[in-house]
Amino acid sequence: MTTKIYVPCDTTALSLGADQVAQLIEQQAAEQGGDIEVIRNGSRGLCWLEPLVEVDAGQGRVAYGPVEPHDVAGLVAAGLLEGKSGHDLWLGNIEDHPYLERQQRLTFARIGITDPLSVDDYRAHGGFDGLARAAGMEPQGIVDEVKTSGLRGRGGAAFPTAIKWQTVHDQPWQQQKYIVCNADEGDSGSFADRLVMECDPFMLIEGMAIAGLAVGATQGYIYLRSEYPVAQKMLNEAIARAEAAGYLGGNVCDSGRAFHLEVRLGAGAYICGEETSLLESLEGKRGLVRAKPPLPAIVGLFGQPTVVNNVLSLAAVPFILAQGGEAYANYGLGRSRGTLPVQLAGNIRRGGLIELAFGVSLKALLEDFGGGTATGRPMKAVQVGGPLMAYLPESQWDTPMDYEAFAAIGAGVGHGGVVVFDDSVDMGEQARFAMEFCTVESCGKCTPCRIGSVRGVEVIDRIRAGENREANLGLLEDLCETMVDGSLCAMGGMTPFPVQSVMKHFPDDLAG
Amino acid sequence: MHMSAQSGQPLNPGSSTGSMEWNPDMIRSIVSDLKAKPGSLLPILHAIQDWIGFIPPDAVPLIAEALQQTRAEVHGVISFYHHFRTTPPGSHVVQVCRAEACQAMGGRALEQHVRQRLAVDYHQTTADREITLEPVYCLGNCACAPSIRVDDSIHGRMTPEKFDRLTEQLTTSTLELK
Numbered sequence: 001m002t003t004k005i006y007v008p009c010d011t012t013a014l015s016l017g018a019d020q021v022a023q024l025i026e027q028q029a030a031e032q033g034g035d036i037e038v039i040r041n042g043s044r045g046l047c048w049l050e051p052l053v054e055v056d057a058g059q060g061r062v063a064y065g066p067v068e069p070h071d072v073a074g075l076v077a078a079g080l081l082e083g084k085s086g087h088d089l090w091l092g093n094i095e096d097h098p099y100l101e102r103q104q105r106l107t108f109a110r111i112g113i114t115d116p117l118s119v120d121d122y123r124a125h126g127g128f129d130g131l132a133r134a135a136g137m138e139p140q141g142i143v144d145e146v147k148t149s150g151l152r153g154r155g156g157a158a159f160p161t162a163i164k165w166q167t168v169h170d171q172p173w174q175q176q177k178y179i180v181c182n183a184d185e186g187d188s189g190s191f192a193d194r195l196v197m198e199c200d201p202f203m204l205i206e207g208m209a210i211a212g213l214a215v216g217a218t219q220g221y222i223y224l225r226s227e228y229p230v231a232q233k234m235l236n237e238a239i240a241r242a243e244a245a246g247y248l249g250g251n252v253c254d255s256g257r258a259f260h261l262e263v264r265l266g267a268g269a270y271i272c273g274e275e276t277s278l279l280e281s282l283e284g285k286r287g288l289v290r291a292k293p294p295l296p297a298i299v300g301l302f303g304q305p306t307v308v309n310n311v312l313s314l315a316a317v318p319f320i321l322a323q324g325g326e327a328y329a330n331y332g333l334g335r336s337r338g339t340l341p342v343q344l345a346g347n348i349r350r351g352g353l354i355e356l357a358f359g360v361s362l363k364a365l366l367e368d369f370g371g372g373t374a375t376g377r378p379m380k381a382v383q384v385g386g387p388l389m390a391y392l393p394e395s396q397w398d399t400p401m402d403y404e405a406f407a408a409i410g411a412g413v414g415h416g417g418v419v420v421f422d423d424s425v426d427m428g429e430q431a432r433f434a435m436e437f438c439t440v441e442s443c444g445k446c447t448p449c450r451i452g453s454v455r456g457v458e459v460i461d462r463i464r465a466g467e468n469r470e471a472n473l474g475l476l477e478d479l480c481e482t483m484v485d486g487s488l489c490a491m492g493g494m495t496p497f498p499v500q501s502v503m504k505h506f507p508d509d510l511a512g
Numbered sequence: 513m514h515m516s517a518q519s520g521q522p523l524n525p526g527s528s529t530g531s532m533e534w535n536p537d538m539i540r541s542i543v544s545d546l547k548a549k550p551g552s553l554l555p556i557l558h559a560i561q562d563w564i565g566f567i568p569p570d571a572v573p574l575i576a577e578a579l580q581q582t583r584a585e586v587h588g589v590i591s592f593y594h595h596f597r598t599t600p601p602g603s604h605v606v607q608v609c610r611a612e613a614c615q616a617m618g619g620r621a622l623e624q625h626v627r628q629r630l631a632v633d634y635h636q637t638t639a640d641r642e643i644t645l646e647p648v649y650c651l652g653n654c655a656c657a658p659s660i661r662v663d664d665s666i667h668g669r670m671t672p673e674k675f676d677r678l679t680e681q682l683t684t685s686t687l688e689l690k
Contacts, residue, residue, distance in 0.1 A: 011651070011653055012653050012655065012656055015659060015665075015668035015669075016656060047656055050656065185650075188650045190652070191653065191654055191655070194652040227652065229664040264551075265554065265555075265558055267558070267593030268594035268648070269595075282551050283550075284551040284554055284589070286588055302550060302551070344655060345657065346616035346617060351654070351656070387611065417654070419616055420616060422616070425615075437611075440649070441649070
């Protein structure tokens with residue numbers, strides 16, 4: 001029997017030498033005359049264990065990790081090719097790993113298990129069931145199923161997905177409509193979109209095709225950030241294969257309806273994650289934010305009705321169509337239904353992807369899953385939801401992960417990225433960086449954002465230098481208020497949130 | 513996975529940042545291939561930079577004319593996006609992540625080390641034309657921070673020592689080719 005050996009091919013595994021690991025394993029096996037096949041699977045999202053090598057010698061998938069190239073010779077000598085225990089990096093059957101076992105993976109059910117580019121593998125794990133069902137439904141029925149699921153936009157704004165779809169659905173059908181996937185995952189600490197695109201790209205393709213059938217759109221675009229070269233290659237290849245298999249193109253799943261899909265590359269502008277700026281960029285222009293209304297659902301890409309959804313929102317759709325909206329809504333609490341893919345990052349011992357129903361406390365994630373900081377020092381601050389969100393002090397870590405609970409403490413779940421800092425961090429520096437980032441990334445259309453952020457850096461520098469501290473602190477407070485109230489979009493409107501949280505919870509650090 | 517040869521290539525010896533040499537026919541052929549796409553300007557600019565390594569300012573009138581836009585419009589788009597450059601880069605482009613998850617793992621010290629080691633600041637190229645240094649705000653490798661990108665390969669859990677080894681590899685493999 002051929003032993004199957006899995007070596008992940010996502011960015012994280014590759015960034016730690018996975019290609020070389022795969023090569024070395026093949027070499028060593030050839031030297032020993034072992035009968036093996038190396039499969040490049042996706043990552044399971046247990047990032048601290050990457051590259052995570054799995055061996056299926058007939059007794060389930062036995063894992064070793066993290067396996068760096070220099071570990072391979074020793075591992076093979078210790079019986080890696082037979083899945084033997086005994087080596088320090090041996091982890092046992094990966095499916096029983098507590099980090100995975102305690103999760104509720106609906107969207108990420110397949111990642112790490114399958115070959116991301118195999119249509120057969122995808123189908124064998126329930127893939128395209130949702131699209132096949134949608135192909136036989138009335139468009140309104142598809143929208144209703146998403147409505148029942150309670151799905152809210154996973155990009156950060158948490159707007160109900162079905163309301164967007166309904167609005168586009170209700171526009172006259174004799175015109176061009178578009179599905180646009182926002183894959184400009186720019187928030188530091190976030191990598192769930194990347195994992196979808198690199199490890200299960202057909203799921204995103206399926207979600208977008210379903211959206212197309214639901215609203216009458218025949219063209220979709222994935223607006224992908226240029227910082228994700230691996231995702232770009234995977235998506236392009238997956239789209240070509242899905243087309244060849246009849247899941248995209250002129251007759252989607254024999255529905256008689258068309259849906260075409262194309263990846264468009266961004267060019268390193270954080271602001272293009274804002275949906276109207278993204279649309280401008282797709283049109284080939286500077287990524288300047290548009291005033292709303294009109295809503296993109298009515299006047300969107302090239303002036304046509306457009307659904308703009310985040311990768312994770314669209315990736316949740318195949319499950320909802322395959323299992324029913326009710327099955328999805330059974331997870332979660334209050335108005336936050338379903339699951340939230342949390343990404344643990346920064347200074348954390350066990351960083352990775354954790355998909356759980358809404359409602360788990362931040363502390364449980366940090367401790368039970370994360371296992372404390374990577375450096376072993378005490379945690380000092382946690383930033384949830386990206387660079388525009390508040391820094392949370394320890395007193396707020398009991399907050400349950402749901403949209404309303406986070407909003408109640410002036411924070412946000414955002415895209416689910418969690419960045420941990422240990423006690424060596426200077427929070428004044430973090431406040432300054434929030435403003436500095438805005439000076440680099442502001443689109444420049446509105447004054448509070450463009451000028452306010454520059455002034456913000458200057459005022460923080462003065463406060464830290466001890467110049468007229470009280471007066472300058474008052475000025476910084478005013479400036480933050482002006483930016484929050486006067487900016488056109490979330491970039492300028494939320495840049496003050498991390499700054500204000502530092503002023504409130506870490507005032508001594510700000511004083512420098 | 514059937515495309516490991518393409519994804520996450522190992523360090524590419526020699527120049528991997530485009531041909532640097534260009535002529536107007538190259539621009540015209542890219543523009544005529546792509547201009548039928550709706551919103552074609554960004555795909556055109558990407559194609560030019562991928563091929564030549566940068567977007568030559570003299571290409572702007574050619575693009576503008578073909579797309580029936582003003583030169584100011586085309587220039588405005590090029591200058592808006594951090595990714596596009598209008599001067600030739602070094603043989604390799606090194607991007608250092610400056611964002612929060614990397615900061616939490618010593619990213620600021622790494623940034624400083626990189627600038628010192630290469631003796632350049634961001635947006636500059638080393639005197640030997642080997643390496644152009646750029647900042648980047650997140651490579652999506654945030655659980656294995658800090659991260660850098662060298663051409664199309666991302667490297668995680670970066671340390672000053674690892675960075676020094678990497679730059680040595682980059683520069684020696686180029687020398688061997690000469």
